[in-house]
Amino acid sequence: MWQYIVRRILQMIPIILGITLVIFFLINMIPGNFIEAKANPKMSAEQLEHLKDLYGINDPVYVKYFKWLKGAVVGDFGDSFIYIKPVSEVINTFVWNSFILALFAFIIEILIAVPIGIISATKQYSKTDMFFTVFALIGISVPSFFAGLLLKKIFAVDLKILPLANMTTPGANYTGMRYVADVILHLIMPCIVLAFAGAGSLMRFTRTAVLEVIKQDYIRTARSKGLSEKVVIYKHALRNALIPIVTIIGLSLPGLFSGAIITESIFGIPGIGKVALEAVTKRDYPLMMGFFMFIAILTLIGNLLSDILYAVVDPRVKLK
Amino acid sequence: MKRKLLLYLAIILSILTVFTLALPFVTIKKYDPISGFDLIFNISKRVELIPSSGNGPVLILISRSLPLLLAMIMYAFTAVVFIFYLLKPNKKLAAAAIVTAALGYIIYGVQLADTGTSIVEFFANLLMRQEAADGSYIYHLAKADVVTGLGARILVFMGLLPLAAAIINKVLENIEKNKEDYIQTPWSIALRQFRRNKLAQVGLGILFIFMIWCFYGPVFSDFALLETKISIAKKSPSLKYIFGTDAIGRDILTRLMYGGRISLTVGFVAVLIEVIIGTSIGGIAGYYGGKIDSILMRVVDVFLSLPYLPVVIILGTVMSDINIPPKERIYFVMLILGLLGWPSLARLVRGQILSLREQEFMLAAEALGLSDRRKIFRHLIPNVIPQIIVASTLGIGGAILSESALSFLGLGVAMPYPSWGNMIQAVKDAYDFAYRPWLWIPPGICILVTVLAINFVGDGLRDAFDPKMKR
Numbered sequence: 067m068w069q070y071i072v073r074r075i076l077q078m079i080p081i082i083l084g085i086t087l088v089i090f091f092l093i094n095m096i097p098g099n100f101i102e103a104k105a106n107p108k109m110s111a112e113q114l115e116h117l118k119d120l121y122g123i124n125d126p127v128y129v130k131y132f133k134w135l136k137g138a139v140v141g142d143f144g145d146s147f148i149y150i151k152p153v154s155e156v157i158n159t160f161v162w163n164s165f166i167l168a169l170f171a172f173i174i175e176i177l178i179a180v181p182i183g184i185i186s187a188t189k190q191y192s193k194t195d196m197f198f199t200v201f202a203l204i205g206i207s208v209p210s211f212f213a214g215l216l217l218k219k220i221f222a223v224d225l226k227i228l229p230l231a232n233m234t235t236p237g238a239n240y241t242g243m244r245y246v247a248d249v250i251l252h253l254i255m256p257c258i259v260l261a262f263a264g265a266g267s268l269m270r271f272t273r274t275a276v277l278e279v280i281k282q283d284y285i286r287t288a289r290s291k292g293l294s295e296k297v298v299i300y301k302h303a304l305r306n307a308l309i310p311i312v313t314i315i316g317l318s319l320p321g322l323f324s325g326a327i328i329t330e331s332i333f334g335i336p337g338i339g340k341v342a343l344e345a346v347t348k349r350d351y352p353l354m355m356g357f358f359m360f361i362a363i364l365t366l367i368g369n370l371l372s373d374i375l376y377a378v379v380d381p382r383v384k385l386k
Numbered sequence: 387m388k389r390k391l392l393l394y395l396a397i398i399l400s401i402l403t404v405f406t407l408a409l410p411f412v413t414i415k416k417y418d419p420i421s422g423f424d425l426i427f428n429i430s431k432r433v434e435l436i437p438s439s440g441n442g443p444v445l446i447l448i449s450r451s452l453p454l455l456l457a458m459i460m461y462a463f464t465a466v467v468f469i470f471y472l473l474k475p476n477k478k479l480a481a482a483a484i485v486t487a488a489l490g491y492i493i494y495g496v497q498l499a500d501t502g503t504s505i506v507e508f509f510a511n512l513l514m515r516q517e518a519a520d521g522s523y524i525y526h527l528a529k530a531d532v533v534t535g536l537g538a539r540i541l542v543f544m545g546l547l548p549l550a551a552a553i554i555n556k557v558l559e560n561i562e563k564n565k566e567d568y569i570q571t572p573w574s575i576a577l578r579q580f581r582r583n584k585l586a587q588v589g590l591g592i593l594f595i596f597m598i599w600c601f602y603g604p605v606f607s608d609f610a611l612l613e614t615k616i617s618i619a620k621k622s623p624s625l626k627y628i629f630g631t632d633a634i635g636r637d638i639l640t641r642l643m644y645g646g647r648i649s650l651t652v653g654f655v656a657v658l659i660e661v662i663i664g665t666s667i668g669g670i671a672g673y674y675g676g677k678i679d680s681i682l683m684r685v686v687d688v689f690l691s692l693p694y695l696p697v698v699i700i701l702g703t704v705m706s707d708i709n710i711p712p713k714e715r716i717y718f719v720m721l722i723l724g725l726l727g728w729p730s731l732a733r734l735v736r737g738q739i740l741s742l743r744e745q746e747f748m749l750a751a752e753a754l755g756l757s758d759r760r761k762i763f764r765h766l767i768p769n770v771i772p773q774i775i776v777a778s779t780l781g782i783g784g785a786i787l788s789e790s791a792l793s794f795l796g797l798g799v800a801m802p803y804p805s806w807g808n809m810i811q812a813v814k815d816a817y818d819f820a821y822r823p824w825l826w827i828p829p830g831i832c833i834l835v836t837v838l839a840i841n842f843v844g845d846g847l848r849d850a851f852d853p854k855m856k857r
Contacts, residue, residue: 081687085688085691088689093700095704096704196584207787207834209790209807209830210791211790215813215819215830219819270845327696327699343699343795346696346703347703357696358692358696365690365691366691
């Protein structure tokens with residue numbers, strides 16, 4: 067097991083190097099730079115050049131890359147141009163807002179999707195199944211920005227029962243329970259948007275997983291020895307059906323930290339996704355690089371985690 | 387007997403379709419209407435239009451109706467094929483009738499593919515001629531009230547009828563045949579499964595209607611794609627403007643249709659690129675295995691670890707910054723989405739081919755001494771096609787969603803060309819967001835319904851191809 071994990075981690079190294087290469091050159095394809103983007107018109111050309119030299123913008127791409135890589139190996143991703151702080155610190159500041167939002171959404175998602183998926187599978191091809199299938203497919207098909215805008219229009223503009231944007235009421239410095247209540251009120255709509263989108267695919271996944279198990283021989287055996295349908299489904303079938311579900315949940319755990327660019331932007335949540343979008347528009351290269359590396363590593367960890375989880379919940383699987 | 391009646395009807399319908407040309411295709415206020423025959427007999431020629439009342443400028447019409455002529459030739463062919471079929475029923479002729487009728491309709495769609503600033507541009511260019519002081523002529527773009535004529539509009543419906551007749555004929559033929567001998571193939575089983583899936587059928591219907599609406603609908607509109615009219619800006623929905631008008635006086639309904647064309651095309655082409663790259667790379671990796679496989683799969687791993695949306699956003703920003711003209715941006719969006727979407731498909735194809743490679747029929751192919759290319763493309767890939775079809779159908783929905791998100795952020799399809807995503811950009815104006823919902827809700831609903839329909843179809847296809855899902 068440990069051998070497997072170590073080998074997997076070693077395998078990640080060339081992938082991570084490949085990712086740094088792709089992202090670095092991708093980001094450097096963007097014309098324009100941070101200095102020109104917010105230059106003071108009174109500055110002379112020499113001053114501009116000097117500033118660019120200071121920020122290392124004038125170096126050739128490969129020099130920039132190796133400079134960055136040298137820092138990255140020891141965990142120094144450079145300083146963000148916008149926030150004038152180390153990138154890791156900026157990410158650490160904003161990632162927790164994203165995490166809280168994503169965690170709530172994820173919990174709602176699981177609570178909705180898994181039970182509905184099981185019901186849908188046990189009543190395959192019935193009206194209930196059809197209804198939930200349509201519901202899930204709507205969740206998959208709706209563009210998140212449109213869902214967000216629609217909720218905002220209905221609940222914030224027309225009914226005026228929920229706040230329009232931001233994570234806290236601006237200017238009101240609540241403390242204690244009031245603060246928590248305020249945040250929850252602000253997170254309701256973005257949570258619904260995220261959970262609705264995620265619940266769709268998780269529900270479909272659960273349904274497929276349960277269906278696969280129900281069709282197996284041992285379930286028929288359980289039925290034929292006269293067990294009640296409840297016991298058959300929830301005691302015999304569910305245990306095996308949960309294996310792939312747990313795996314996919316493990317796969318999405320690191321994703322809780324990766325932020326939701328569009329939803330966060332629409333609801334003005336100061337999360338990592340919104341910061342990333344801002345970094346792109348303001349050409350904050352170190353922050354962009356840091357963000358991409360953060361996400362890429364999270365994805366790789368997610369893959370590893372799901373493989374390990376698979377072996378942990380399913381004793382039949384042996385990792386070698 | 388019933389079949390014969392249908393065939394007579396089909397012949398009449400095909401001929402009638404050709405004769406819609408006698409009806410006006412373009413009508414210009416104060417001028418005689420221009421029929422379809424006028425258009426196709428004067429392809430690439432200049433026709434002088436003299437106002438019917440006698441006074442007013444002389445207009446010059448330069449017909450660009452070659453596709454219309456080709457479409458009509460196709461319909462004439464359809465009639466001929468039906469006549470031959472009536473004389474001697476033959477399986478191939480029945481299929482040929484479907485092909486010619488469908489081609490005719492598609493070519494007519496090509497004719498309707500583009501209008502810039504004036505409705506007449508569906509079929510022709512219109513110039514205005516003025517006499518200068520020295521007796522020479524000056525030509526400039528005509529400003530006239532142009533509307534598509536009855537003929538052009540009727541043809542949208544008429545064109546579908548021969549196609550419908552040809553398809554019904556084929557279905558009836560199949561039913562008669564099936565009574566005699568019926569062989570089950572994997573494809574016919576899948577087709578039967580698919581037909582039983584109500585949701586998939588509904589999805590297919592919605593998709594068909596949306597395509598007809600987007601690609602042929604603009605002919606019913608009195609607004610051109612790029613035409614602006616500030617005097618009617620931000621009108622709320624009424625009988626004349628069903629979904630109202632936008633900030634610079636463009637009819638929302640018309641823009642929805644043009645936007646749908648762009649969004650749907652982007653989705654389809656992006657997935658086409660995805661399938662071509664993904665299938666080749668997955669096929670090669672799976673077939674050769676070893677070093678080639680591990681190198682290609684590491685590349686796939688790199689692409690799959692990249693966060694999709696941020697990368698798309700960066701590429702969109704690059705595109706905005708190097709000033710690609712709006713018309714070409716549409717192609718770049720297709721390219722970006724296609725180039726980023728292939729890795730998951732490559733992985734799917736590779737996995738399937740890895741397991742197929744070990745089966746007996748591949749041993750037989752080996753024994754026959756077939757070339758590698760033949761083995762991959764003729765023996766392995768066809769066995770993966772069901773999975774590719776399912777993945778690419780669902781991929782189209784995903785591509786449309788990505789395109790809309792990108793265009794919504796202002797980094798995809800750009801003004802003045804509409805896409806459903808960039809129409810929702812109207813919400814940037816806080817007042818429009820709160821009080822003029824007709825500006826942004828219809829395009830959002832369009833995205834939702836289209837992607838939902840595609841997902842219904844994809845879901846149905848997955849069930850249909852899955853032998854475990856038999857009902």
